Amino acid sequence: ELCQIGLIGLGVMGKNLGLNLADNGYSVAAFDLDAEKVQGILSQDEQERGDKPARITGCSTFEDLLSNLQKPYLIVLSIPAGKPVDIVCGKLLELGLSQDDIVVDTGNSLWTDTVEREKQYHGKFIFFSCAVSGGEVGARFGPSLMPSGDQAGWSRLEPVLEAISAKVDPESGLPLVNNEPGNPVTEGEPCAAYIGPTGAGHYVKMVHNGIEYADMQLICEAYQSLRTALGLTPKQIAAIFREWNKGPLNSYLIEISAEVLEQDDPVTGKPLVDVVLDVAGQKGTGLWTALSSLEIGSPAMAVTASVYARCLSSLKENRVKASTILKGPEVTYVADSEKEAYIARVHDALYCSKICAYAQGFELMKTAGEQQGWDLDFAAIAKIWRAGCIIRAVFLQSITDAFNKDKGLANLLMDEFFAGQVEKFQSNWREAIVDGVRLGVPMPCFTSSLSYFDSYRSETTAANLLQGQRDFFGSHTFERTDEPRGQFYHLNWSSPERDLVRIK
Ligand code: 6PG
Numbered sequence: 312e313l314c315q316i317g318l319i320g321l322g323v324m325g326k327n328l329g330l331n332l333a334d335n336g337y338s339v340a341a342f343d344l345d346a347e348k349v350q351g352i353l354s355q356d357e358q359e360r361g362d363k364p365a366r367i368t369g370c371s372t373f374e375d376l377l378s379n380l381q382k383p384y385l386i387v388l389s390i391p392a393g394k395p396v397d398i399v400c401g402k403l404l405e406l407g408l409s410q411d412d413i414v415v416d417t418g419n420s421l422w423t424d425t426v427e428r429e430k431q432y433h434g435k436f437i438f439f440s441c442a443v444s445g446g447e448v449g450a451r452f453g454p455s456l457m458p459s460g461d462q463a464g465w466s467r468l469e470p471v472l473e474a475i476s477a478k479v480d481p482e483s484g485l486p487l488v489n490n491e492p493g494n495p496v497t498e499g500e501p502c503a504a505y506i507g508p509t510g511a512g513h514y515v516k517m518v519h520n521g522i523e524y525a526d527m528q529l530i531c532e533a534y535q536s537l538r539t540a541l542g543l544t545p546k547q548i549a550a551i552f553r554e555w556n557k558g559p560l561n562s563y564l565i566e567i568s569a570e571v572l573e574q575d576d577p578v579t580g581k582p583l584v585d586v587v588l589d590v591a592g593q594k595g596t597g598l599w600t601a602l603s604s605l606e607i608g609s610p611a612m613a614v615t616a617s618v619y620a621r622c623l624s625s626l627k628e629n630r631v632k633a634s635t636i637l638k639g640p641e642v643t644y645v646a647d648s649e650k651e652a653y654i655a656r657v658h659d660a661l662y663c664s665k666i667c668a669y670a671q672g673f674e675l676m677k678t679a680g681e682q683q684g685w686d687l688d689f690a691a692i693a694k695i696w697r698a699g700c701i702i703r704a705v706f707l708q709s710i711t712d713a714f715n716k717d718k719g720l721a722n723l724l725m726d727e728f729f730a731g732q733v734e735k736f737q738s739n740w741r742e743a744i745v746d747g748v749r750l751g752v753p754m755p756c757f758t759s760s761l762s763y764f765d766s767y768r769s770e771t772t773a774a775n776l777l778q779g780q781r782d783f784f785g786s787h788t789f790e791r792t793d794e795p796r797g798q799f800y801h802l803n804w805s806s807p808e809r810d811l812v813r814i815k
Contacts, residue, residue: 314380315338315380316337317341317379317384317386318389319373319376319386319387320343320389322348324447324450325390326348326352326355327448330492331453332475333366333367334492334493335471335495336474337366338367339366340368340379341367349369349370352369353365353367359492359493363493377403382409384412384413384414385415386403388415389418392418392421396428400428400438404435404436410434410435414438415440417441417442419513419520419594422511426510429461437461438509439458439459439461439468440512442519443456444520444702445699445700449701453495453502453698453699454476455698456503456699457504457515457516457519457692457695459506459508459509461509469503472501474501476502476695476699477703478500479694485705486697502697502699506685506687506692508684514676514683517600518600518611518676519696520596520600521596521599521604522668523701524600525614526562528613528617529668530568533661534548534572536746536747539751541650541654544582545572545573546573546582552565555658556569558658561705562704562706563703563704564701588627589627590625601615611672612763620753656742656743658739659737659739659740660739662736663737667761670729674723677689689710689718689720693707694707709728709729712728713729741761786801798813
């Protein structure tokens with residue numbers, strides 16, 4: 312019997328997506344260039360299904376894959392972003408695809424590549440994209456999915472994607488989880504929503520990852536502040552994170568940070584975090600978010616700061632050398648009687664900075680969406696991030712609520728709830744930063760978030776002086792506060808009269 316879905320690429324993500332599809336009743340033809348990976352998914356399926364019939368057909372070539380598939384084809388790619396996507400699409404075209412066939416790219420592709428590919432394959436087959444978040448476990452038991460592209464593609468994919476996605480309890484807004492093979496969660500609201508025309512889904516996923524970078528970096532700064540100022544052990548900080556996880560900071564990233572901090576190294580018995588080299592990797596999506604924010608002029612300083620923090624971490628050799636030359640302040644631990652208040656201040660700094668990071672990410676998507684004509688639904692985007700994805704958190708429900716109240720909300724900080732939260736906690740946020748600065752703790756993301764907040768809430772900034780400087784050395788002109796926008800002036804700085812010239 313022919314299979315309903317073809318799957319190309321059986322790395323951890325592909326394999327788990329395949330098993331997830333099978334759990335949800337879809338027959339899958341699976342192919343990878345590496346025959347061992349094909350064997351891998353087949354044996355995993357065999358192990359999990361027990362005496363039930365096989366749900367996955369292993370294929371040894373592209374031709375074999377197509378000959379095992381129902382027409383029109385529905386082919387899911389789970390392969391590295393970039394060239395491999397073009398190569399595989401080219402190969403499939405060569406073997407014969409038709410207008411109704413759909414190829415779905417689930418990788419972390421650059422959104423502009425997706426737009427190009429859709430154009431390139433238009434009329435030949437439907438090139439559709441479905442960005443996936445949630446790592447291996449998400450892929451296996453329910454990821455958050457950000458599909459976009461051709462409407463005909465979406466109509467056919469909608470039931471499939473909704474079935475395999477993570478689910479949320481509509482009452483509580485909390486994830487409905489069952490990490491048990493063969494028993495997928497079928498109730499609740501699916502974390503899959505049509506994002507918009509081609510490119511939109513990958514853009515939104517890119518910003519998801521940018522926010523993920525910021526969220527992770529902020530947690531790292533909280534950890535480092537607590538460790539430096541209080542001299543706590545990783546396990547003690549894990550316990551604090553576990554407490555925080557009961558409140559508004561409740562999130563997958565706080566939870567796994569506590570787990571990482573609790574872990575001992577199996578070799579030395581020391582806290583694992585102390586033997587992990589402090590050089591951060593990155594695969595590019597944070598950088599793309601930062602670049603896009605710079606390009607379109609929508610500040611996402613928390614993302615840029617976290618990308619730079621990873622870059623700085625990579626300068627290990629230089630840092631080791633610099634640490635012997637550049638001295639900072641002497642660190643004395645905070646007094647015992649002050650500890651609790653200090654921890655509360657760091658909590659609030661993390662919370663307020665996190666609000667800024669998300670506000671930046673959502674404003675970035677809004678600006679990009681307007682430029683591209685995407686008409687993004689931010690309440691729906693926040694909703695599908697409530698479960699399955701890496702940034703899943705209780706917090707996302709409040710973001711959904713904010714956009715449900717005001718679809719066109721310019722910035723999350725302007726929502727009544729978030730404005731109230733920042734007002735309530737900002738003095739602690741400021742003090743945590745002052746304390747950290749005094750102790751010499753690097754906090755690029757905490758500090759940039761506070762600067763963003765202080766800039767965003769300012770009616771006037773020092774850009775008036777800046778315009779004066781530009782006009783002085785380059786006759787770049789300026790507008791006046793007492794005239795309508797669009798009327799430019801230049802002051803003759805070099806003439807004795809210093810007369811004002813109105814630029815026509
Ligand atoms: C997700 C993750 C996933 C991946 C990141 C990691 O949403 O499931 O974001 O896409 O883990 O790309 O990125 P870095 O390697 O750049 O940290």
